[in-house]
Amino acid sequence: MEIKKADDAKVVRRLCFISNLYTGDTIKGAATRVGASRGIGSQWLERWNQYGPVGLIPRFGGGRPPKHSHQQSRDLQRLLEEGQPWTTGEITRLIEDEFGVSYHPGHVRRLCRSVYGMSYAIPRPETPSRPENAEEILAKAFGEEEDEEAVDPGETVLGFFR
Structure with a gap:
C-alpha cells in the first residue's frame, strides 16, 4: 500500500491527526496538536472516511501554468x-x-x-x-x-x- 511509504511530512502529519482522533481528541483538538485548523482537520477526516489512508496523500494540481513557453x-x-x-x-x-x-x-x-x-x-x-x-x-x-x-x-x- 502507498501509505506505508509515509516519509512525506504532510502525510505523516495527517496520519498523526487521524491517530489523535482515535485516541479521543475532538477534530479541533486533533488538528491543533498537528498545527492545523479545525476546517482542514474536517477535510482530512472526510477524505479518510471516504478513501481511507490513500485519501491523506496530497493531491496538488501543479499550480498555474506559465505565461510563456x-x-x-x-x-x-x-x-x-x-x-x-x-x-x-x-x-x-x-x-x-x-x-x-x-x-x-x-x-x-x-x-x-x-x-x-x-x-x-x-x-x-x-x-x-x-x-x-x-x-x-x-x-x-x-x-x-x-x-x-x-x-x-x-x-x-x-x-x-x-
Missing part, C-alpha cells in the same frame, strides 16, 4: 544576458514587447532572480560631496560623451553580476 523563456534569458544591466521597468517592457506577456514589476524582479539567476542592486543615491557637473568632469577626463540614460534611483537594476 520554455523556448520563450530561453529566448528571454538570451536577451537579458545580451543587454544587461537592466532595470525592472525595462525588463517588464521587454517581456511585453517581445512576448506579449504582462507581469507586475515585483514579479519580474522575483522571476529574474529565481528563474534566470540574476542578481540585483539598488543604485546608490548621490553623495553630498559629488560635484554638480560630475558626469561632465568624468566625460572630459576619459574623452567620452555623457550618458543620457541615467537610472532612476528608485528602480531596481538587474544583471548577471558574478
Whole structure:
C-alpha cells in the first residue's frame, strides 16, 4: 500500500491527526496538536472516511501554468544576458514587447532572480560631496560623451553580476 511509504511530512502529519482522533481528541483538538485548523482537520477526516489512508496523500494540481513557453523563456534569458544591466521597468517592457506577456514589476524582479539567476542592486543615491557637473568632469577626463540614460534611483537594476 502507498501509505506505508509515509516519509512525506504532510502525510505523516495527517496520519498523526487521524491517530489523535482515535485516541479521543475532538477534530479541533486533533488538528491543533498537528498545527492545523479545525476546517482542514474536517477535510482530512472526510477524505479518510471516504478513501481511507490513500485519501491523506496530497493531491496538488501543479499550480498555474506559465505565461510563456520554455523556448520563450530561453529566448528571454538570451536577451537579458545580451543587454544587461537592466532595470525592472525595462525588463517588464521587454517581456511585453517581445512576448506579449504582462507581469507586475515585483514579479519580474522575483522571476529574474529565481528563474534566470540574476542578481540585483539598488543604485546608490548621490553623495553630498559629488560635484554638480560630475558626469561632465568624468566625460572630459576619459574623452567620452555623457550618458543620457541615467537610472532612476528608485528602480531596481538587474544583471548577471558574478
